[in-house]
Amino acid sequence: DHSAAQPTGFKIFVGRVVHSKSLTHLEILPDAAVGVKPDGTIAFVDAQAGTLDDVRARCVAAREAGFHNAATTVLKRSQFLFPGMVDTHLHAPQWPNLALGMEGNLREWVENWTDPMEASYSDTAKARRVYADVVKTTLALGSTTVAYNSSIHADATNVLADAALKAGQRAIVGKLCITTGSTRGNWEEGTEASLAASEKSVKHIRTIDPRGRLVHPCIQPRGGPYCPPDLMKGLGKLRAQHDTYVQAHMCETPSDISRTLEIHPGFDCYSDMYKANGLLTSRSILAHCIHLQPKDIATLAATRAGVAHNPNSNTCLRDGECRVRDLLDAGVKVGLGTDCSAGYMPSITDAMRQASNVSRHLALHAGDERYILGFTELVYLATMGGAAVVDMQDRIGSFEAGKKFDALVVDVEGVISADASLWAEGGEGDGLAMVKKWVFLGDDRTIRKVYVDGTLVGGHDA
């Protein structure tokens, strides 16, 4: 239980540090030192650590005295420090459906698998069992921040928020809103009930984490087809009243778009509908954004709303390929999401692999190699891109003084090849080959320690 336990003591990590400085700059510091204050804030990142005595001497001389007896972790040559990853879109109640129901398209999947499963969370005891596992597993896979979708139930949603806070995970949590467009027992809430339950969940989260240390409330219209104009308008008002995040689906399939425009007369563009209802701000997360009009892209850029790119899900449901390059070129914020259980794998390293493959298929179909996402870009999307999408680019996503220490200690020893020293012959110096091997070949055993806000909350060795 980390909810009561504030981080204690000063910490210093010495060794290889890997993080994004920008979309085009992956920085690898082979011999760095990172100092973390008792409140979880990074005090310094020294590019050249020198000896341990050097590190300690500099700490004591130049910074807070507490560092002279800091708990010091010296990483092995097979290890590196990597920023905690951000999953910008995961449906917690769909967890038991992971890897199931991949036969259908979006509509069939929602009707046959998703709605019946989500409806079952009227059972709050079930929510307790499932959500504890969701939080623990995603932490073990390196997701230190997750933007969660829940079900329509306020009580189960509050259980999810409690679970994240208790486990020490940074999370955005909201009650899903559906009053129409669903076929199976998932939508019996009326507009007023949906708004009241949303507010109840916002207030609960503000009560359990009043300063927003880890858990943040979110307004969640599932998407245009599921929330008629009166509900959408009410949700926009709630967002403004409580200054919350927004999470919703947008432009996932052509029928998602046509049904949205049918239900919301007066709009010829999906994003215009969200914007008119006051639902697009720098803390809005829009999942998918595959079939966009140029106008949608301009609106995303102007409002600073971010895109959750969910390549695993988009492949499984055959939704199409998000044109990430076009979004980045237009200055739209993009991060990676697992979209479990439409995506089958709750891991952001998996999302990096899938984003790489989807971008290559897109390049083939579009006849344009510009669409290929390079390795440096994949790391950015998984960390800094996600941090920007959840509007925490000043708080998390990389190792900078003043940011929070959300970090993974990764160890590639024994990944696929038993002799990791062979990788030194791969032709990429300074550990880049090691990081690539980890992203493409590693699994959860490589994630030895997981820190959120300076506190050890998970990992294989925890």
Ligand code: GUN
């Ligand atoms: N559209 C409506 N609901 C969902 C969902 O849960 N996941 C995805 N991918 N798309 C949706």
Ligand code: FE
């Ligand atoms: Fe989704």
